[in-house]
Amino acid sequence: MIRVLLADDEAMIRAGVRAILAADADLEVVAEAADGRAAVELAAAHRPDVALLDIRMPGLDGLAAAAEIARATPSVAVAILTTFGDDEYLTRALDGGAKGFLLKSGDPRELIAGVHALADGGAYLAPKLADRVIGRLRATGLGRATTARAKVDSLTGRERDVLALLGAGMSNAQIARRLDVVEGTVKGHVTAILTRLDLENRVQAAILAHEAGLTATR
Incomplete structure (x- = not known):
C-alpha cells in the first residue's frame, strides 16, 4: 500500500484528489493538511511514501514546506500539485528537493501514475511540463x-x-x-551520481542527462 499525505487549503480540492486516489486500490491517503506547517508536521509524524502539496497555502507555502520535508524527512517523496505551472515555481520546487510537479488540470490518470512513480523511487513531471522543460533545454544552446x-x-x-x-x-x-542488477546496486549508483555531480535530486539528474545528450528508451 502506498501511503499519501495531501496538503491543500481548499477542502473541496482535497476531497476531489482523495476521490481520484481512492480509485486505485494500492493508494491510501493517511493524512491531510490545510497549510504548509501542518504538512511538515504530519510528514514527520506519519512518514508517508508520497506527499502532495499545493503551492499557495496559508502560513508556510507549499514550496517552502516541500523543501523542509525534503530536508527533515528525506524518505518522503514530495510532489507539488498545483494549478500554477510557471517556470519559476517549477524551478524552485525542484531546487528545493521536490521529486515531482503535477497539474490539477491534468488527466486524473497522470496523478495516479505520478504517485506510483514517486513511491517507486522515480521522478515525475506532468507531461505538459516535461515537454516544456525539454524544449527549454534544447533552446539553451551548445554551452550548457x-x-x-x-x-x-x-x-x-x-x-x-x-x-x-x-x-x-x-x-x-x-x-x-x-x-x-539488484535494486540496491542501482540505489548506490544513483547516490554516487548525485554526489559526484553535485545534484539535489533525480529530477535534476534527468535534466542533466538530457543536456548531455544521454538517451535511453523505457
Missing part, C-alpha cells in the same frame, strides 16, 4: 550541453548507463531490471 557532457565524463560507464535511464524517467526497480 558542453558543460553537461564535461560533468558526465567524470562518471563511470555504468553510472552513465544509470543516468541515461534516469533521464528516461525510470525508477530504481525499472533500472535494476533493465541492467539485470
Whole structure:
C-alpha cells in the first residue's frame, strides 16, 4: 500500500484528489493538511511514501514546506500539485528537493501514475511540463550541453548507463531490471551520481542527462 499525505487549503480540492486516489486500490491517503506547517508536521509524524502539496497555502507555502520535508524527512517523496505551472515555481520546487510537479488540470490518470512513480523511487513531471522543460533545454544552446557532457565524463560507464535511464524517467526497480542488477546496486549508483555531480535530486539528474545528450528508451 502506498501511503499519501495531501496538503491543500481548499477542502473541496482535497476531497476531489482523495476521490481520484481512492480509485486505485494500492493508494491510501493517511493524512491531510490545510497549510504548509501542518504538512511538515504530519510528514514527520506519519512518514508517508508520497506527499502532495499545493503551492499557495496559508502560513508556510507549499514550496517552502516541500523543501523542509525534503530536508527533515528525506524518505518522503514530495510532489507539488498545483494549478500554477510557471517556470519559476517549477524551478524552485525542484531546487528545493521536490521529486515531482503535477497539474490539477491534468488527466486524473497522470496523478495516479505520478504517485506510483514517486513511491517507486522515480521522478515525475506532468507531461505538459516535461515537454516544456525539454524544449527549454534544447533552446539553451551548445554551452550548457558542453558543460553537461564535461560533468558526465567524470562518471563511470555504468553510472552513465544509470543516468541515461534516469533521464528516461525510470525508477530504481525499472533500472535494476533493465541492467539485470539488484535494486540496491542501482540505489548506490544513483547516490554516487548525485554526489559526484553535485545534484539535489533525480529530477535534476534527468535534466542533466538530457543536456548531455544521454538517451535511453523505457
